[in-house]
Amino acid sequence: MRSAHSKYINIIIMFVLLVFAAQTFAKNAINNVRIRPSAESTRVVFDLSKKPEFSYFVLQKPLRLVVDFENTKQLPKLPAIPKKHRVISKIRYSKPKKKNATRVVFELNGPTKPVIFALAPTGSSSNRLVVDLYGQKKAAPVKSTNKKRELKRDRDIVIAIDAGHGGQDPGSIGPSGTFEKHITLQIAKRLAKLINKEPGMSAQLTRSGDYFLKLNTRTAKARTRRADFFVSIHADAFSSPKPRGASVWTLSLRRANSEIGKWLENKEKQSQLLGGAAGVIKDTENEKYLAKALLDMSMDHSMKTGFQVAEEIVSELKKVAKLHKKRPQAANFGVLKSPDIPSILVETGFISNPQEERQLKTAYHQQRLANAVFVSIKRYYQKNPPDDSLFARLKEQKPLHHKVKRGESLSLLAARYGTTVSALKKVNRLKNNTLHIGQVLTIPKA
Template identity: 75%
Template structure:
């Protein structure tokens, strides 16, 4: 009898241990895999049933990133990697380090820097593990310095347009499930088309598709494009559905002071402020004083310009939508922090308001909002053009010229400059409609 009891106890213990091991194995699982491409990086997001425990390492020949997930079940199917990804070519499973873990291998197309972190549940998402792969590129600093020293005349005014959120970051979510990121990008693209169609202006989008960008990346992209102005497009939200209307925001003084302090501590950024003079200043203390003086002047100019444009934008938005705030507001938004680039943030409406959410999804309302922002920026630079810009020449009524580029025709240039083909031919004594790349044309006054 005692032996039978001992056998039963042993059997029960074995069953209990087996169940316990199964529960441990089932502690976590990959519930989905999403891949987001961007021009410089790739983001892979693993949707997890619980907080992930992970480790990773890099391998060479061939280049690979290996990620190990502890106590985690595999997902049934991994997505294929489209050709537009420039950092990785394939995502696959490999032999795990133990029976309870899962090993993911990222086959890379070039040297990349991995940034891996877990995200807690928020909004529509559960626990996630985010793998960012940033492709390393050769420095273009030498070429940029050479370009900066070249004297440019009749240049375009560059406007950097930032579509808020993107990729894994949906932004605010409307009552019917509309993501803010899907509102900001089409408005940004509409604004870009209007700016590009204006002689003397040129648009640069910080993101052109549905992918995530860090705040620092957004402003650094604007700086790389030598932007004269930076506008970030967003859609507001609140815990209740009643609030509505548009608003325009500028950098707060407190945030401005904080950012100038960070720039002063970063000696690599001094060269961006001092230009070629940075190489001639050998005294560290003098460099810091000069950098501080330039920072103060630059930030003061940026904040004044940003506020002036913000006032113009409010005036134009008032014509096409209800205003939530009748004057520009100041805030500590991270995207409004460049001391060298005047910046504003436009809240195009409350996505949390059912009526406004519906309007924000329509092409007609998006076009009207983009047109209002465009008119305001154009008006400001028509009144206050940079000295070396085409706008400055137009303001002084000096003769305008255009250097023919590939694909341009007389009809295209006539449309761009608001004139006629016959007027262009007469001003340039042309007998035919044929143009040559590099040919310089006089643009007649309208």
């Protein structure tokens, strides 16, 4: 009896162990796979019972993306890929390296950039693993005889210039009856003329005459024209005639956070800003934090750029005018609210001050103010040009120089700049390795 009893106990223990082992080794499962294909990108979503543990890598010849799910039971059948699809040709299983794991292979039609991330359950959605695949077009070789087409790719940096007020909105009115709307338009036109004369830059006026524009229309026009930067021209005023001086304003952090919230709620605005990324982030209810992350990054870049240009303008304005504020100021101005376009507001002086009103009416002072703003914006973009701009190519072609400091040697400088001692000696016509403090060296291209 004891022997039979022991036998039954052993069977029960083994059964429990098998059940436990099955639960341990297959603690996760792929319940569904969804595919959202398009001509240039694809999103594949794996719905899982638990949080995925995964890794991935890319294989060449043929091109494949391999995703390994740890301790995961596979779905019996994977969905087929539409024939017209251009990024993926097939999704299939392959033998994993570890037991109880699942290996999914994406057969790719060409160079592809994978972006893979996990999403926690939200609402009716379970745990998910999202695989975004972006097709990368191969660059066609540029023929040496096709120089004109190559130059066209060196685009202008577009500066949107907003003349404050206009039409039925005169803005502030000076003691002798000068309207702010006229002063701002005159300075804006002078600034536009300077920008349009500069190779690699072009200006776009939000208004070119005496008419009224809403604040939203001003920034929308800048966005339509794909502006890299937005500068709004104004003239300050106060109840007392005493205050005077110019100032430069940027967006406050409080206003920035408020605007991000508005853009997240407005899907049309979100699409305008995110462009192609908006097509990837389709499920904004469940994946809103992804859109917010992109908006945050865009706003951070805009605010940083705006502040840096504002600092440049303040340093130039003090050469031609009295300053009311010696540092850039932050405010909630409605015109400074675009997450995607760095923006500043320039108060050119106090029109309520009789002396500054007279100055602001003169062509001489207007030109000096416009020149200060132009020089500052140009200087910033010469240092920080957009990759596809003419300024970027000119910066690459410009020789790099280094002023020798105490303790520096040719070998140290060669290592720092990614070149060789012999190349440094050749381009600088050096007969030996001796350097002198204060000596200026030309650094050859790596």
